[in-house]
Amino acid sequence: xxxxxxxxxxxxxxxxxxxIGAYDDAATGLRGVRRLALTDADAEARRRCVAWxxxxxxxxxxxxxxxxxxxxxGRDPSLPCVLMGSHIDTVATGGAFDGTLGVLGGxxxxxxxxxxGIETLRDIEVGFFTEEEGVRFGTDMLGSAVTAGRIPxxxxxxxxxxxxxxxxxxxxxxxxxxxxxxxxxVPHAYIECHIEQGPILADAGVDIGIVxxxxxxxxQRLTLRGEAAHAGTTPISARHDAGLVAALVVVEARRMCDSxxxxxxxxxxxxxTLGEGQTNVVPHEATITLDLRNPxxxxxxxxxxxxxxxxxxxxxxxxxxAAWERMAKxxxxxFDTGIQDLLAATAEDLGLxxxxxxxxxxHDAQEIAAICPTAMxxxxxxNGGISHTPREYSTPTACANGTDVLANAVLRxxxxxxxxxxxxx
Amino acid sequence: xxxxxxxxxxxxxxxxxxxIGAYDDAATGLRGVRRLALTDADAEARRRCVAWxxxxxxxxxxxxxxxxxxxxxGRDPSLPCVLMGSHIDTVATGGAFDGTLGVLGGxxxxxxxxxxGIETLRDIEVGFFTEEEGVRFGTDMLGSAVTAGRIPxxxxxxxxxxxxxxxxxxxxxxxxxxxxxxxxxVPHAYIECHIEQGPILADAGVDIGIVxxxxxxxxQRLTLRGEAAHAGTTPISARHDAGLVAALVVVEARRMCDSxxxxxxxxxxxxxTLGEGQTNVVPHEATITLDLRNPxxxxxxxxxxxxxxxxxxxxxxxxxxAAWERMAKxxxxxFDTGIQDLLAATAEDLGLxxxxxxxxxxHDAQEIAAICPTAMxxxxxxNGGISHTPREYSTPTACANGTDVLANAVLRxxxxxxxxxxxxx
Numbered sequence: 085x086x087x088x089x090x091x092x093x094x095x096x097x098x099x100x101x102x103x104i105g106a107y108d109d110a111a112t113g114l115r116g117v118r119r120l121a122l123t124d125a126d127a128e129a130r131r132r133c134v135a136w137x138x139x140x141x142x143x144x145x146x147x148x149x150x151x152x153x154x155x156x157x158g159r160d161p162s163l164p165c166v167l168m169g170s171h172i173d174t175v176a177t178g179g180a181f182d183g184t185l186g187v188l189g190g191x192x193x194x195x196x197x198x199x200x201g202i203e204t205l206r207d208i209e210v211g212f213f214t215e216e217e218g219v220r221f222g223t224d225m226l227g228s229a230v231t232a233g234r235i236p237x238x239x240x241x242x243x244x245x246x247x248x249x250x251x252x253x254x255x256x257x258x259x260x261x262x263x264x265x266x267x268x269x270v271p272h273a274y275i276e277c278h279i280e281q282g283p284i285l286a287d288a289g290v291d292i293g294i295v296x297x298x299x300x301x302x303x304q305r306l307t308l309r310g311e312a313a314h315a316g317t318t319p320i321s322a323r324h325d326a327g328l329v330a331a332l333v334v335v336e337a338r339r340m341c342d343s344x345x346x347x348x349x350x351x352x353x354x355x356x357t358l359g360e361g362q363t364n365v366v367p368h369e370a371t372i373t374l375d376l377r378n379p380x381x382x383x384x385x386x387x388x389x390x391x392x393x394x395x396x397x398x399x400x401x402x403x404x405x406a407a408w409e410r411m412a413k414x415x416x417x418x419f420d421t422g423i424q425d426l427l428a429a430t431a432e433d434l435g436l437x438x439x440x441x442x443x444x445x446x447h448d449a450q451e452i453a454a455i456c457p458t459a460m461x462x463x464x465x466x467n468g469g470i471s472h473t474p475r476e477y478s479t480p481t482a483c484a485n486g487t488d489v490l491a492n493a494v495l496r497x498x499x500x501x502x503x504x505x506x507x508x509x
Numbered sequence: 510x511x512x513x514x515x516x517x518x519x520x521x522x523x524x525x526x527x528x529i530g531a532y533d534d535a536a537t538g539l540r541g542v543r544r545l546a547l548t549d550a551d552a553e554a555r556r557r558c559v560a561w562x563x564x565x566x567x568x569x570x571x572x573x574x575x576x577x578x579x580x581x582x583g584r585d586p587s588l589p590c591v592l593m594g595s596h597i598d599t600v601a602t603g604g605a606f607d608g609t610l611g612v613l614g615g616x617x618x619x620x621x622x623x624x625x626g627i628e629t630l631r632d633i634e635v636g637f638f639t640e641e642e643g644v645r646f647g648t649d650m651l652g653s654a655v656t657a658g659r660i661p662x663x664x665x666x667x668x669x670x671x672x673x674x675x676x677x678x679x680x681x682x683x684x685x686x687x688x689x690x691x692x693x694x695v696p697h698a699y700i701e702c703h704i705e706q707g708p709i710l711a712d713a714g715v716d717i718g719i720v721x722x723x724x725x726x727x728x729q730r731l732t733l734r735g736e737a738a739h740a741g742t743t744p745i746s747a748r749h750d751a752g753l754v755a756a757l758v759v760v761e762a763r764r765m766c767d768s769x770x771x772x773x774x775x776x777x778x779x780x781x782t783l784g785e786g787q788t789n790v791v792p793h794e795a796t797i798t799l800d801l802r803n804p805x806x807x808x809x810x811x812x813x814x815x816x817x818x819x820x821x822x823x824x825x826x827x828x829x830x831a832a833w834e835r836m837a838k839x840x841x842x843x844f845d846t847g848i849q850d851l852l853a854a855t856a857e858d859l860g861l862x863x864x865x866x867x868x869x870x871x872h873d874a875q876e877i878a879a880i881c882p883t884a885m886x887x888x889x890x891x892n893g894g895i896s897h898t899p900r901e902y903s904t905p906t907a908c909a910n911g912t913d914v915l916a917n918a919v920l921r922x923x924x925x926x927x928x929x930x931x932x933x934x
Contacts, residue, residue, distance in 0.1 A: 282742025315777035315800045316869030317707025320766045331759035341745045352740035354788045361780040363798040373788040375740045444741030
């Protein structure tokens with residue numbers, strides 16, 4: 085049995101939700117979305133989604149961290165459900181697809197099953213998680229991390245935004261302080277449909293990606309301290325140039341990526357500041373951030389060790405001191421191979437070409453993977469897959485194709501009888 | 510005939526003038542000097558210097574850009590005079606020696622000649638020039654550049670400070686709007702005694718430097734524009750990383766200095782900024798400044814051409830655009846070799862070891878060199894010759910030794926009969 089979602093209906097909900105939190109973006113001249121977690125705009129978008137869920141005949145509940153779930157009952161409610169979901173909060177300069185596609189796609193799957201009069205063995209749920217972006221309260225994947233037990237509810241409730249407002253108070257203020265337990269019943273499986281936010285699918289000429297997992301992420305801040313000196317009078321050999329050492333680190337990080345020594349390492353220096361910054365003064369202080377990504381934990385460790393040794397020897401050579409500060413570190417999260425294979429078989433049945441790839445970005449799915457078999461469907465983006473900007477765009481066809489894969493994979497999972505862990509297909 | 514200046518008297522004037530414009534510097538915990546040009550503090554220091562000049566029996570005049578000259582008459586006032594001088598304005602975080610030493614040293618030379626009852630053939634003058642630092646009105650060497658004819662008086666008068674106050678109005682306000690013509694009678698020779706502001710003399714273990722000239726200075730701003738991209742999802746090969754190209758330029762500039770290909774090139778990148786700066790975003794824009802110094806004009810040109818070609822090819826390779834903006838450029842100013850040799854002979858006669866070196870910093874002498882034979886005496890500084898900070902310090906002995914060289918060289922020049930240009934000794 086194969087179902088097809090209603091493409092126009094899916095697109096119309098994407099267009100409608102885009103207007104909640106919309107703003108005119110000066111940098112791009114485009115209309116963007118600014119819907120930070122637990123703001124008035126987020127609250128309005130939440131109410132709209134809940135209304136759509138109710139219209140689709142779903143039972144809605146809200147948990148204590150503000151995650152929202154909507155259930156379509158199966159024949160045997162005692163069996164673990166199949167869960168779809170993602171998030172509807174955005175960054176400050178966001179687009180209409182990041183997160184939203186997986187939520188509205190999930191709601192569309194429910195309507196499609198309703199239209200076709202299809203009953204399933206298991207319950208199916210669609211949900212959205214609180215503060216995935218981490219832009220407002222500083223911790224990304226917040227709602228899903230609380231659900232998975234990685235972050236305690238109390239800790240999450242006490243997080244504050246730039247104005248000192250807490251998550252707990254803001255949940256109350258917008259009316260999404262639910263009473264369902266945040267450690268929800270363990271699902272049979274979780275599938276998240278999400279835009280790729282990168283160019284791999286477009287480069288391969290396909291709409292669909294089957295995600296093998298989320299790569300390891302390492303964020304560090306490096307502060308180098310040398311000595312200020314007159315640019316005109318100080319001999320080169322007498323300099324302790326903190327900016328030069330920082331530049332050497334940028335160049336070495338790129339060389340490490342190009343060399344292949346560290347597998348598919350990606351390194352990015354997105355911040356580079358020099359103390360006061362004066363044209364005719366050798367810089368006494370430089371601070372950079374180093375973002376490393378690697379789909380292999382051992383190669384990530386090797387890369388971190390290599391750059392640490394490089395910094396130590398280079399700083400010493402130039403008479404500069406170096407101090408590292410750890411900002412973030414996550415290990416590789418591999419997704420369930422059974423669900424990946426199910427997604428691949430589904431895409432083949434639908435005649436949709438796909439590629440398999442690791443995710444470079446973090447997603448709620450990496451948290452939920454800790455409690456149940458999990459995988460993701462990626463949808464190709466235009467403009468090199470650019471995201472977190474109003475330029476973010478995926479075609480109606482790509483969005484619909486991704487949601488078709490989601491619908492049929494969920495339908496198969498929802499008809500699986502009880503089974504042991506890992507025996508998904 | 511050899512004279513020796515009064516060391517304690519010189520030092521006491523340095524200590525006394527330091528209190529005019531003194532402030533407590535939070536960064537160093539030291540007492541610094543903040544005596545920006547044509548401020549109340551500068552006016553008070555000017556009046557103090559004029560009082561000392563008058564006490565020494567000198568005739569004082571002020572010209573239309575506020576430069577002050579004091580004359581000790583010789584036997585033949587029809588002959589061009591020998592001029593000493595420097596400046597008494599400071600940067601906002603200045604010390605007690607930069608500029609001031611050459612002015613107070615010149616006054617001390619006058620007193621020493623008086624004490625010894627020495628008459629000279631030519632007039633001797635000591636002066637100080639307006640706004641050498643360029644901190645208040647934005648143009649350094651202002652008074653000496655007007656005197657040399659490089660900057661028209663009208664243009665100089667109309668320059669404004671950050672509050673919109675003009676040079677002309679401030680000269681009137683502090684009572685230093687003199688009526689002497691700014692294009693003064695051409696001197697026989699000009700000697701400026703100044704602290705080195707670098708480590709060369711201290712490293713050589715000498716108090717005295719004989720300055721061969723001021724090296725060429727090139728300031729440029731380079732703006733690189735690439736494309737923002739997600740640090741996790743964008744393959745290395747698909748990046749247009751403006752920050753990486755900027756870092757490569759920093760590293761190449763240093764390599765150029767170390768290679769020796771461009772002589773005694775010194776390169777400094779004192780500013781390095783990345784658009785918004787986000788840890789997980791490939792930087793779309795980078796701006797750096799490049800300060801190049803070279804004692805050889807041809808090698809400076811070669812260095813500028815090399816880095817321009819390097820930037821062009823590197824930017825193209827990474828799909829980044831590059832735009833250069835010229836901030837400043839001065840050619841090498843060679844000082845008169847006759848006066849240099851006279852200074853060397855004088856130092857030898859006094860038993861004072863010295864080294865010859867180019868100046869890395871700009872000085873009034875580079876302007877006056879356009880109208881008469883000119884050279885400089887450098888005095889060693891402590892702490893690596895650090896300057897433009899309250900840490901700036903030269904020992905009483907070093908200051909006195911430098912002023913002894915000045916005194917005896919001026920005495921010899923002031924007794925030279927009329928001669929053709931360039932026939933100083």
